Amino acid sequence: MTETTPLIASPELNVEGFTRQYLRELTYTQGTTLERASTNDKYLALARTVRSYLMSRWNRTVTQQYHEPARAVAYLSAEFLLGRQLDNALIASGLEEIAAEGLAGLGLSLDELRAAEVEPGLGNGGLGRLAACFIDSLATMNIPAIGYGIRYEFGIFRQTFVDGRQVEEPDNWLDNGSPWEIARPEQEVEISFGGHTETTTVDGVEKTTWVPGWSVLALPYNYMVPGYLNGRVNTLRLWSARATHAFDLKIFNYGDYAEAVRAQTFAENITKVLYPEDSTPQGKELRLQQQYFFVAASLHDFVERVLEAGFDLHDLPERVAFQLNDTHPVIAIPELMRVLVDLKGLAWDEAWAITQKCFAYTCHTLLPEALEVWPVELMSRLLPRHMEIIYRINDEFLEQVRAKFGNDEMLVRRMSIIAEYPERAVRMAYLASVGTTKINGVAELHSQLLRDKVLNDFAAFAPEKFTNVTNGVTPRRFVRLANPGLSALITEAIGDGWVTDLSRLSELEPFADDAEFRRRFREIKRGNKDRLVTLLKNRDGIDIDPDTMLDVMVKRLHEYKRQLLKVLHVVSQYDRLKSGAIDPATTVHRTFVFGAKAAPGYQMAKEIIALINHVGARVNGDPVVSQALRVAFPANYNVTVAETLVPAADLSEQISLAGKEASGTGNMKFALNGALTVGTDDGANVEIRQLVGDENFFLFGLTEPEASAIQEAGYRPSSYYEQNPDLRRVLDLIASGEFSGGDRSVFEPIVSNLLHEDRFMVLADFQSYMDAQERVDTYYRDQEAWSRSAVLNVARTGFFSSDRSMQDYLDRIWHASPVPIEG
């Protein structure tokens, strides 16, 4: 690639340059004037202006990559939960103050325009947000990297409440235009499905070809992933499905226009909507179509377009590390085999060695039901050639198992990629374990449990493959942008190097003993609460009191995360205030904030949402109780809300049953913003507690071995109910209809589930949790001690930067190196 385009300079990085570019965008792209422009026009012009500052860096990055090929990371993920783009682009380009000033000069407010951005909700929760943090870190660390994913036309649903119950509405995030993407229709890729395979023998060599039944086009959209002030802009490439022209035309030629349009709609369904299940795969055919669609397009893109023409594919592992974010993209393993063997003519064994070296797999769960499994019937129908390839991979793998462990047929059956019961199905986590060079969990405890339990046979077979990389979050978005007050205070104390080297936060440690620093820290926390008050008031019509302790539990609604345990605590406080056991005047005043979406088909989760809302209404409506506690449950919790909520929190609730939450990443965001954690010994909580120290963390609950032991001995939740009068009062109160207008049937399913099943041991941990909350209250009364602990939480959690996670992946798995961008 030689650059023949004359170099177009970026707009000048000053207020005049910015203003000129802004008016140009408003006039020539939006086609309007300052007087006539709608808020959306003004926002779109602003987004494009900021984008234009990053454009030459983006081009430079791509050009340099072409001239100096280096090993790249390709992060394959069905979800990228990006959050709003404008603010991040502003800080990455160093435009923050210039833009505010330039807009003010035109009589516009940056705050008002930034509020017009609709966040792309292209993910469910932690897994998707993690992918977004990772690509931010890779760009900031100057690593050549591409994110590959799906451009869903509808992201995660918008949640509303009707009578306290969740109602889902479509997320039409593209409706007002999407200034952050650039379509590349000329780089579209044809993706095939269905049909059959044919094997022929040419010159004594067997050759299999796939004769597909139908196909669609994958159209790429590029998004900028700017590094923080380093001149690099990486690419996130999201694929959108279009009907193939050939497909249209054939039907159209028969004269059936309506049928042609129907076919078009059918093809485009593939990227229509994000599946809203988090940690509970639905096994839907369309989902497998989505997975293969984006993975096949991405591999093709990398092999045919990113690599230079004539590249020798034997060297592929030197040029790319494909990271599989959970099992969603695992079909990439047989797809690369198909490309190498069927299309490029490599021998099977050669191709297999290359494939295993190119891929690595990250597991994000411990729940067995969350591991994806695809029926053989479906796989054979949709991807017949891939099914054959999987069979061969499995046969060869099981031979190796026999060779290593002897003819233990029980073991062979256990390790087979193909499950036999309850139906024949492909176990994607097993395929991932066999077809990759490394397998990692996302926190120390999780990786250990993967080795010891979920994938123990595979760990015995290939122990060297297993490693850990503890998750992290990007300090740019979740501290620098979300918490400007704290950021300024930190920078004043230790300089601004922490933004790209979060371990430097340890230099804050001495300031924990500085009374003036703590006072300013509290003042900032209070200011952050004021911002939250305004947000909840304007967005949800909810009133909260910034002078109360802000006790926050935000995450997907899932039984294992145990929002119910939190509800039992709220109900207990309600009961004690009402009965006079505690005095509303003297007790610690708390605001409980919940945020949670439930998968639309997950009944129990939806019942729990209703319970939270009903308890909240009762608490907030009671003249005595509401003096001391209030419940706020803003609907549609998302990344944008998190950015205001996290910096305001005093207490972070991380209360999953030990051994169930793989890592958690919300827990890291809260600690980094100076909230104290009440939590179990689960996921990354373990590492947070080790780093911040026991005295700055409220630990409670069973450990994973204790919980497992009780389960094995036969867990009987009702025995806790029988033996603990406080617990009995709380459950009886819910069962009595207190929170459902006297109707005892409404929450009966929840109560009876707790008493008779309680899979996640809420009742077993109840007393321990209540005791921990007592300790929280006592500690909170001593504001000096509390803020000292809060400062220490910030100073000691620099480890949880996603930059550190990326460094660990680079050292342990990818072995790629930084390439600074010149010029």
Ligand code: GLG
């Ligand atoms: C998972 C887990 C979380 C984890 C996240 C990112 O449930 O514990 O922090 O991925 O690794 N499905 C998820 O969101």
